[in-house]
Structures are given as structure tokens and as C-alpha cells.
Amino acid sequence: MARDSGRRALYxxxxxxxxxxxQHNARDFLEKALSEQEKxxxxxxxxxxxxxxxxxxxRKQLEESEAQNKELKKKLEQSVAQNKVLTQRxxxxxxxxxxxxxxxxxxxxxxxxxxxxxxxEKNELLKTIIELEKQLDAKHTxxxxxxxxxxxxxxxxxxxxxxxxxxxxxxxxxxxVLKKKEEDLTMVELIVKEWTSNDEIQEARKxxxxxxxxxxxxxxxxxxxxxxxxxxxxxxxxRRFLKKDLSWHPFKIIVDEVGNAKEIIDxxxxxxxxxxxxxxxxxxxxxxxxxxxxxxxxxxxxxQNDPFxxxxxxxxxxxxxxxxxxxxxxxxxxxxxxx
Numbered sequence: 001m002a003r004d005s006g007r008r009a010l011y012x013x014x015x016x017x018x019x020x021x022x023q024h025n026a027r028d029f030l031e032k033a034l035s036e037q038e039k040x041x042x043x044x045x046x047x048x049x050x051x052x053x054x055x056x057x058x059r060k061q062l063e064e065s066e067a068q069n070k071e072l073k074k075k076l077e078q079s080v081a082q083n084k085v086l087t088q089r090x091x092x093x094x095x096x097x098x099x100x101x102x103x104x105x106x107x108x109x110x111x112x113x114x115x116x117x118x119x120x121e122k123n124e125l126l127k128t129i130i131e132l133e134k135q136l137d138a139k140h141t142x143x144x145x146x147x148x149x150x151x152x153x154x155x156x157x158x159x160x161x162x163x164x165x166x167x168x169x170x171x172x173x174x175x176x177v178l179k180k181k182e183e184d185l186t187m188v189e190l191i192v193k194e195w196t197s198n199d200e201i202q203e204a205r206k207x208x209x210x211x212x213x214x215x216x217x218x219x220x221x222x223x224x225x226x227x228x229x230x231x232x233x234x235x236x237x238x239r240r241f242l243k244k245d246l247s248w249h250p251f252k253i254i255v256d257e258v259g260n261a262k263e264i265i266d267x268x269x270x271x272x273x274x275x276x277x278x279x280x281x282x283x284x285x286x287x288x289x290x291x292x293x294x295x296x297x298x299x300x301x302x303x304q305n306d307p308f309x310x311x312x313x314x315x316x317x318x319x320x321x322x323x324x325x326x327x328x329x330x331x332x333x334x335x336x337x338x339x
Contacts, residue, residue, distance in 0.1 A: 149178045250291060265292060 152174060250269040254262055265288050266272070276284035 146178060146181050149174060149181060 248271060250266050250272050251263045252266040254264060272284065272288065275287055
């Protein structure tokens with residue numbers, strides 16, 4: 001009995017020790033678990049705080065990025081606006097440059113025409129001077145020859161005062177030669193006078209044109225530029241006809257019934273027909289009328305010897321009769337106007 005009690009006591013002690021050991025292990029495990037859990041909580045809190053900080057940083061970066069995007073968008077809009085302004089300015093400058101180049105081209109053409117006109121007038125003046133010098137030399141030669149013949153005739157008259165028939169015939173022959181020389185001298189003087197008068201008339205014509213050019217009254221005699229007025233169809237033709245054909249000659253020669261040659265418009269000319277087909281009858285009539293008028297000289301006659309006679313030039317024009325005004329017409333008009 002006692003032995004059983006001892007065994008039971010040992011067993012109970014052993015169980016108690018096991019229970020205590022289990023309790024100790026359980027407590028250690030629980031403490032360890034709690035410690036690990038607390039550590040996990042701390043790590044979680046730390047990670048959460050870190051995550052919040054990262055979120056805050058990311059939010060700040062996002063706000064900064066949005067601000068930068070907004071600033072970039074604003075700069076982009078400003079750049080687009082500036083680019084638009086610059087493009088418009090460049091277009092305006094290009095148009096202005098084109099206008100300047102066009103005006104320069106017109107000025108160069110005008111200078112070229114004026115230079116050619118000046119050269120033509122200079123050549124005409126030189127030709128006139130040379131011709132006058134020739135005529136004056138001829139006149140001087142005729143005068144000397146006439147004086148020589150007159151002297152010889154006077155000497156023969158003194159030598160043959162006795163009525164020698166042979167001497168009389170010789171004097172008659174010399175008188176005929178003298179008469180012919182005097183007629184030639186008169187002809188030369190008339191030619192010189194005609195040249196001088198023609199120069200004076202041309203100078204008077206130029207002065208009348210200059211005087212009428214700035215006139216503001218509503219007179220029927222005024223200055224008109226002979227040639228094609230480019231304003232009505234410059235824009236229509238500038239893109240089609242970029243270069244001038246200096247060899248273009250839309251005229252042909254015909255002979256009338258009495259055998260007189262006359263220059264008229266060639267109705268079969270390809271360029272004129274092209275103008276008629278593309279721009280209409282009105283422009284065709286306008287161009288052909290201008291060509292006919294420019295083809296005439298100052299007196300209304302066709303002049304083919306002057307290489308510049310078809311250039312546009314100012315002339316005195318009678319708008320009432322639709323024809324050129326002569327110097328006489330302008331002088332008559334000026335006298336009536338002064339009255």
C-alpha cells in the first residue's frame with residue numbers, strides 16, 4: 001500500500017514536472033510568439049510609416065510632375081503662339097520681299113528702257129550732228145566752188161569784152177555750171193533748215209508733253225502713254241507669261257492695189273490667238289489696238305528703221321477725236337485755253 005502511494009507520488013511529481021515543463025515551454029513559446037508578433041507589428045508599423053512617407057513623396061513628386069507638365073503645356077502653347085506669329089511675320093516679310101523684288105524688277109526694266117531710250121536719242125542726235133556736219137561741209141564746198149566759178153566768170157567777162165563768140169559760149173557754159181551749183185547750194189540749205197526745224201519741232205513736242213503731263217484740267221488734249229496698260233490683266237497674265245519674247249513680231253506686210261506696202265496685225269499669230277482664247281475678245285482688242293498705236297511713229301506713220309520704236313512712250317493725244325494730237329493742235333488748244 002505504501003509502495004503504491006510512493007509510486008503514485010512519483011508519478012504525480014513526474015506529471016507535475018512535465019506539466020510545468022510544458023507550461024514553461026508554452027510560456028516561452030507564447031512569449032516568443034508575442035515578441036515576434038510585436039516585432040512584426042513594429043516592422044509593419046515601420047513599413048506602414050515608410051509606405052506613407054513614400055506615398056507622400058510620390059504624391060509630392062506627382063504634384064511637382066503635374067506642375068511641370070502644366071508649365072510645359074503653358075510653354076508649349078506660348079511656343080505654338082510664337083511660332084504662329086513668326087510664321088505670319090515670315091509670310092509678311094516674304095510678301096514684302098516679293099513686292100520689293102517686283103518693284104525692283106520694274107525699276108530695273110524702267111531704267112533699262114530709259115537707258116535704251118537715252119542711247120537711241122543719243123544715237124539719233126549723233127546721227128543728226130554727223131548729217132548736219134556733212135551738209136555744212138557740202139554747203140561750205142559749194143560756197144567755195146561758187147565763189148571760184150564767179151571769179152572765173154568775172155575774169156572771162158573782162159577778157160572777152162570784145163564779144164568773142166567762143167569765149168561767150170564758154171562763159172554761158174560756166175554760167176550754167178554756176179546756176180547748177182547755186183541750185184545745189186539752195187538744196188543743201190533747205191536740207192539743213194529742215195533738219196534744224198525738225199529738231200526744234202521735236203524739242204517743242206517734248207516740252208508740250210512735259211507741260212501737259214502734270215495738267216489737272218479736264219481737257220480733251222492730254223498726254224497718253226502709248227502701249228498696253230498692265231493694270232487690267234497683270235494678275236491674269238503674270239503667272240502665264242513669265243518671260244518676254246523679244247523676237248515676237250505679230251505683223252505682216254501686204255501690198256494694196258496701187259502697189260503700196262502696208263504693215264498690219266497678223267490675225268493668225270499664235271500668241272495673239274492664245275491671248276484671245278484665254279483672256280477673251282476684250283483683251284485681244286485692247287492688245288492689238290495698243291500694238292498698232294505703238295507701231296506708229298510720232299507722226300502716225302509706221303517706222304521700222306528704229307529698233308526702239310515699239311517701246312511704250314508718252315505722246316500728245318486728242319481724246320475727243322481718239323487720235324494723236326499734232327503740235328499745231330496743241331498750240332491751238334493752248335491759245336484757246338489762255339484766252
